[in-house]
Amino acid sequence: MNTQALAVHDNGPEGVYLRGSGAAREWWRVSLSERAHMFRIEHGHGAAGSGAVDIDTVVDLDNLEAKLLKWRREGFVSEAGREDEARAVAAGSRFAVELERAVELQREANRPVLPEAVRIGNVAMPPAPESTPSALVPRINDAYLFTARADDIALDIVENRRVMLIGHTGSGKTSFIEQVAARTGHGVLRANMNGQTTIGDFVGFWTVKGGETVWVDGVLPVAMREGYWLIIDELDFAEPSILAVLTAVLEPNGRLLLKERGNEIVEPHPSFRLFATANAAGAMSAYRHLYQGANLLNEAFLDRWRVYLFDYLSKEEEAEVLRRTLPALTPSIAQTLAGIAADCRAAFAREDLASTFSTRRLIDWAELMLRTGDVERAAGPAIYAKVSAEDAALIRSIIRHHAIFDAGDGASG
Ligand SMILES: Nc1ncnc2c1ncn2[C@@H]1O[C@H](COP(=O)(O)OP(=O)(O)O)[C@@H](O)[C@H]1O
Ligand SMILES: [Mg+2]
Known part of the structure; x- marks a missing residue:
């Protein structure tokens, strides 16, 4: 119905109907008359209620409905309707934004779960x-x-x-x-x-x-x-x-x-x-x-x-590997052990030792050391028993050197 289209609010036809803006603004105001079933209609320019009223009359409902229809054709819109519309637009855009987000989430959910590139x-x-x-x-x-x-x-x-x-x-x-x-x-x-x-x-x-x-x-x-x-x-x-x-x-x-x-x-x-x-x-x-x-x-x-x-790891890298493999080792113990391995490899390169000193051997020795709490006892099955008596003697002296003088860089070699 036309009146409904004009008066969007559900409180009846009372209210202000506006056309234009600024100086060109024009309005009709509809209110209940003191007389039963009659409506007062006023007309003015500028902000509703402030400017001079040039029409002020009382009409019945039939008459009012005819007027509402005419005003609508002339471009008047109820103020309440305008507010509702503004709210609808705002709500509409909020809805649109939320819908967009929901669509994105749905797409996300539908996306096949690919393993992250390793x-x-x-x-x-x-x-x-x-x-x-x-x-x-x-x-x-x-x-x-x-x-x-x-x-x-x-x-x-x-x-x-x-x-x-x-x-x-x-x-x-x-x-x-x-x-x-x-x-x-x-x-x-x-x-x-x-x-x-x-x-x-x-x-x-x-x-x-x-x-x-x-x-x-x-x-x-x-x-x-x-x-x-x-x-x-x-x-x-x-x-x-x-x-x-x-x-x-x-x-x-x-x-x-x-x-x-x-x-x-x-x-x-x-x-x-x-x-x-x-x-x-x-x-x-x-x-x-x-x-x-x-x-x-x-x-x-x-x-x-x-x-x-593939060279052996550097002393620092090997100490880090020791610590990662055996988190109980303190940094200084790991440094000392890596220093011993480095010295044994240097002796091997000089051919003072016939056997090299692998990272595997170092880790194994450290593991046994953590179990026994004894450097020499751990070195038996991890190192000494695997090499010649001469090699074992030289490795033992390298270990003693480090174990006595500790991890300081000056101690190596
Ligand atoms: N970069 C490293 N990080 C951690 N551990 C290492 C590293 N390199 C060697 N190791 C240790 O040394 C062991 C022996 O290495 P491996 O690959 O068998 O030596 P290769 O094949 O050269 O003889 C490994 O199982 C590992 O425990
Ligand atoms: Mg291999």
Whole structure:
């Protein structure tokens, strides 16, 4: 109804009806008359109630309704209606804002939950195939310390480069790859070339099962097909036949030819990665005499890899690893122990010691020390019993030196 459209409020037709603004403002005021069922209507200009009233009369309801209709056509709007409208507009925009927020929340809720890109250093790593069996994913070692070199190697992994880590035993080569895999959820297979892995283990072999001759894939084709990471440990001890098979696979997307299986071709899964560790290859070949039986890997072969030299951690880094692994250790004890390890390695480099001092050995010794409360007693099974009597004597004197003079830098060496 028209009156309703004009008088939005529900208190009847009484009220002020306005047109225009400022000096051009014009109004009608409707109020109840003293006479029953009659309405007083007034007309004026300017603010309602302040300006002179030029029309002031009394009408009945029928008459009033006709007037309300006319005013509406002329552009008058009830003041209450205007306020309601303003409120509606304000409420409307608030609603719109809230609706927008609600839509955003709903979208958020509907968004598939993607795993956050795992970062190693500053590098976002590719996710593992969903089918990766969790038993093959190494466990995260929270104490593992990624040093500055991690970024470059992580990028190589992203770019699908073949990565070889060379360095003394226990410098963290294998665990580096395992810890990257652990954090990115990749499955890892390992093949140790130091006397344990045959070409059959590596590539595969035919066998008889239940009267039938069946082919069993070796670690290389399994990793290639399933998209696992394969770590070839101590590659410088590998048989020539294994190195020959490897060479073909070393190209990015290099395929494996299984001659034994009628020249079946194994395509690499996009997640497949190949790693090697070596003690005495390349820049480490000066130490070949320490790693009996290590073969010299030729340069053409090495050129197919990105080769990283893994030194032992610095004294500060190693003290931090000790503290992270064994939070009960005080900073000064961790410093002292890291200093002892550093001195033993220096003696090893000078060939005063025949055995090196790995991070693994250091952690083990510290762990035993926390159990026994006795430096010497802990050193027995962790160090002395593993080395020659001469080495044990020299290591003992290095330990005494540090234990007596404590962690101060001047005490080392
Ligand atoms: N950066 C590191 N952070 C924490 N622990 C380390 C680190 N590097 C080496 N370690 C410790 O030393 C142990 C031996 O390392 P590993 O990777 O097996 O050496 P490698 O393969 O060079 O012989 C690891 O299990 C780990 O406990
Ligand atoms: Mg290793």
